[in-house]
Amino acid sequence: METFTLKKIGVIRTPYAEAVAAPVQGRFEPEASGTVEVFDEFAPGLQDIEGFSHITLLYYFHQAAGEELVVKPYLDDVRHGVFATRHPRRPNHLGMTNVRLLERRGNVLAVAGVDMLDGTPLLDVKPYVPAFDRERGSVRCGWLTGKLPSTT
Amino acid sequence: METFTLKKIGVIRTPYAEAVAAPVQGRFEPEASGTVEVFDEFAPGLQDIEGFSHITLLYYFHQAAGEELVVKPYLDDVRHGVFATRHPRRPNHLGMTNVRLLERRGNVLAVAGVDMLDGTPLLDVKPYVPAFDRERGSVRCGWLTGKLPSTT
Numbered sequence: 001m002e003t004f005t006l007k008k009i010g011v012i013r014t015p016y017a018e019a020v021a022a023p024v025q026g027r028f029e030p031e032a033s034g035t036v037e038v039f040d041e042f043a044p045g046l047q048d049i050e051g052f053s054h055i056t057l058l059y060y061f062h063q064a065a066g067e068e069l070v071v072k073p074y075l076d077d078v079r080h081g082v083f084a085t086r087h088p089r090r091p092n093h094l095g096m097t098n099v100r101l102l103e104r105r106g107n108v109l110a111v112a113g114v115d116m117l118d119g120t121p122l123l124d125v126k127p128y129v130p131a132f133d134r135e136r137g138s139v140r141c142g143w144l145t146g147k148l149p150s151t152t
Numbered sequence: 153m154e155t156f157t158l159k160k161i162g163v164i165r166t167p168y169a170e171a172v173a174a175p176v177q178g179r180f181e182p183e184a185s186g187t188v189e190v191f192d193e194f195a196p197g198l199q200d201i202e203g204f205s206h207i208t209l210l211y212y213f214h215q216a217a218g219e220e221l222v223v224k225p226y227l228d229d230v231r232h233g234v235f236a237t238r239h240p241r242r243p244n245h246l247g248m249t250n251v252r253l254l255e256r257r258g259n260v261l262a263v264a265g266v267d268m269l270d271g272t273p274l275l276d277v278k279p280y281v282p283a284f285d286r287e288r289g290s291v292r293c294g295w296l297t298g299k300l301p302s303t304t
Contacts, residue, residue, distance in 0.1 A: 001159050001160065002159070002160040002273065003157050003158060003159050003160070004157070004158045004159075004160070004212050004245070004273070004275075005155050005156070005157055005158075006155065006156045006157075006158055006244045006246075007153050007154070007155050007156075007243065007244065008153065008154040008155070008156070009243050009244065025283075025284045026284075027283060027284050038235075042221065042235075042243055044221040044222055044233060045221040045222070045233045045234040045235040045236075045242070045243065046233045046235050046236070047222060047232055047233030047236060048232040048233055048236040048294055048295055049233060049235055049236040049294070050294070051236070051292060051293070051294020051295055051297075052236065052292060052293060052294045053290070053291050053292035053293075054287050054291055055235075056248065058210070058244075058246055058248070060156050069194065069196040069197040070196055070197070070199060080199055080200045081196060081197045081198045081199030081200055081201060082197040083190075083194075083197040083198050083201055083207075083276075083277040083278070083279075084197075084198070084199060084200040084201040084203070084204065084279055085279070086278060086279070086281075086284070090197070090276065091159065091161050091194055091197065091276070092158045092159065092161065092210075092275050092276050093156070094158075094210055094275060094276045096208065096210070096248070096278060098284075098285060098287060121154065121156070123156075123244050123246060124235075124242065124243070124244050124246045125235040126235070126238060126248065127235075127236055127237070127238070127293065127294065127296070128287060128291065129238075129293055129296060129300075130287065130291050130293070131177075131179060131293075131296075131300045132177045132178075132179050132238070132250075133250060133285070134286050134287065135206050135250060135280060135282065135286065138205070139205050139206055139280065139282050140203060140204060140205035141203070141204060141205075141279070141281055141282070141283075142200055142201070142202070142203020142204045142279065143200055143203055144279070144281060144283075145203075148281075148283045
């Protein structure tokens with residue numbers, strides 16, 4: 001099987017030491033603040049990021065215990081294929097969250113809307129660009145329909 | 153340096169054999185169709201994905217030559233930090249594109265809005281959920297402001 005070696009380029013600091021304390025998604029606790037510490041050797045890559053109000057964090061679910069292909073997500077009592085969920089126990093343990101970028105202080109980004117555990121390894125930062133990322137028009141959400149808090 | 157080993161869980165088929173032929177972003181060629189072939193051993197993870205109209209593909213920029221921290225993106229003549237761009241020559245070579253899910257045929261997903269090269273290794277599939285992923289309200293896009301095609 002073909003594999004790829006990815007490296008930890010920084011660490012995400014959040015208020016959540018344990019999974020039971022973290023929101024299901026960052027959007028559910030939009031004011032939850034944290035920091036993204038990009039290691040010095042990668043800090044030049046942050047140039048001009050302060051122009052963006054939102055960024056996408058890609059990270060590694062380091063506390064996920066193993067991988068499962070069919071899971072019971074937090075928002076349902078029924079099991080679904082893991083690729084139809086955002087469950088952490090997924091092949092490759094990749095996590096993705098859009099957060100608000102509040103401020104850049106050197107190689108540290110202050111952000112809001114975090115949902116990951118404290119100490120989560122950072123793999124990538126991308127600017128959130130509505131023209132690329134925001135779907136317009138109708139979007140179907142399968143099993144999630146009707147299961148989301150009304151505040152979202 | 154801490155590293156993580158990720159595996160190829162499938163392959164993305166697109167009309168683009170070379171980077172010069174591919175759109176800058178999938179949104180720029182919304183009808184460009186391709187397929188996502190999930191390897192048999194991971195296919196159970198696709199259960200119920202057909203309920204979602206849009207999915208996020210995470211993949212490996214396998215043709216990116218090395219890594220750069222400051223790059224000249226396709227949409228500008230000025231160099232920016234790579235984390236303020238979507239340039240493929242980024243640390244960890246992670247790519248991310250939202251596509252429309254047209255149809256599931258067993259372990260093959262027919263999709264539209266592809267921008268990746270033919271043969272791109274698939275790392276993850278996530279459902280696109282507006283309540284999680286779609287930023288509302290005003291979004292600032294830094295150096296990209298005014299540089300996007302008006303059709304987007």
